Amino acid sequence: AQTVTQSQPxxxxxxxxxxxxxxxxxxxxxxxxxxWYKQPPSRQMILVIRQEAYKQQNATxxxxxxxxxxxxxxxxLKISDSQLGDAAMYFCAYGEEGAQKLVFGQxxxxxxxx
Amino acid sequence: DVKVTQSSRYLVKRTGEKVFLECVQxxxxxxxxxxxxxxxxxxxxxxxxYDVKMKEKGDIPEGYSVSREKKERFSLILESASxxxxxxYLCASSFVQTSGNNEQFFGPGTRLTVL
Numbered sequence: 407a408q409t410v411t412q413s414q415p416x417x418x419x420x421x422x423x424x425x426x427x428x429x430x431x432x433x434x435x436x437x438x439x440x441x442w443y444k445q446p447p448s449r450q451m452i453l454v455i456r457q458e459a460y461k462q463q464n465a466t467x468x469x470x471x472x473x474x475x476x477x478x479x480x481x482x483l484k485i486s487d488s489q490l491g492d493a494a495m496y497f498c499a500y501g502e503e504g505a506q507k508l509v510f511g512q513x514x515x516x517x518x519x520x
Numbered sequence: 521d522v523k524v525t526q527s528s529r530y531l532v533k534r535t536g537e538k539v540f541l542e543c544v545q546x547x548x549x550x551x552x553x554x555x556x557x558x559x560x561x562x563x564x565x566x567x568x569x570y571d572v573k574m575k576e577k578g579d580i581p582e583g584y585s586v587s588r589e590k591k592e593r594f595s596l597i598l599e600s601a602s603x604x605x606x607x608x609y610l611c612a613s614s615f616v617q618t619s620g621n622n623e624q625f626f627g628p629g630t631r632l633t634v635l
Contacts, residue, residue, distance in 0.1 A: 410562075412562075415560065439622055441622075441623065443626075449628070450524075450626055450627065450628045450629075451610065451626040451629075452626070453623055456623065497562060497563065501617075501622030502622075504617065505617070505622065506551050506568065506570060506614070506616065506617055506622065507553070507565060507568060507578075507622075508622055508624060510555075510562045510563040510564075511562050512560055512561060512562040513562050
């Protein structure tokens with residue numbers, strides 16, 4: 407079965423600095439999708455960024471970017487110019503091509519220090 | 521905007537009670553999911569439904585059942601609540617994915633405490 411591992415239960419960063427959250431996954435498939443979701447305190451989980459495995463180019467959404475290393479099965483999230491509103495739980499998730507379900511990691515709690 | 525709503529944000533129940541958690545989505549999604557979120561364990565899938573009256577067990581179905589009588593509504597049922605079912609419960613929905621994106625849209629969660 408596919409597994410997703412987030413090895414950093416907690417991270418903290420100074421406001422305006424850059425932080426990287428790690429995620430590794432295990433799969434024998436070649437076609438799949440990877441996601442980073444954000445869950446702010448007491449608020450709904452939302453999608454931050456998505457990466458298709460067949461794309462070599464790393465996805466970027468404003469201050470959020472990923473470093474997708476397919477051979478290493480690594481999918482890290484970089485947040486640049488961290489803002490107080492970035493404080494949240496971040497979950498990495500894996501979904502196979504044609505499959506309906508996602509597999510989630512354990513989550514990383516990110517704290518932003520003013 | 522996709523909207524997924526859950527019937528309660530907070531719920532306190534007693535051991536042995538039958539508990540219903542309701543989820544409604546307004547985007548005509550075929551798929552609906554119930555997850556349980558616990559610290560250090562992430563999100564674990566309890567049940568999944570891909571159509572009305574259709575369901576599939578997830579990773580931790582024991583002690584739970586589900587009902588999907590209408591496309592927009594997916595209910596999670598704790599037949600006899602136990603203290604180890606104290607948790608945050610998240611509902612999600614998505615379109616059927618045949619080729620492409622499996623993005624799921626989440627509700628706000630229900631924090632259930634069983635005393």
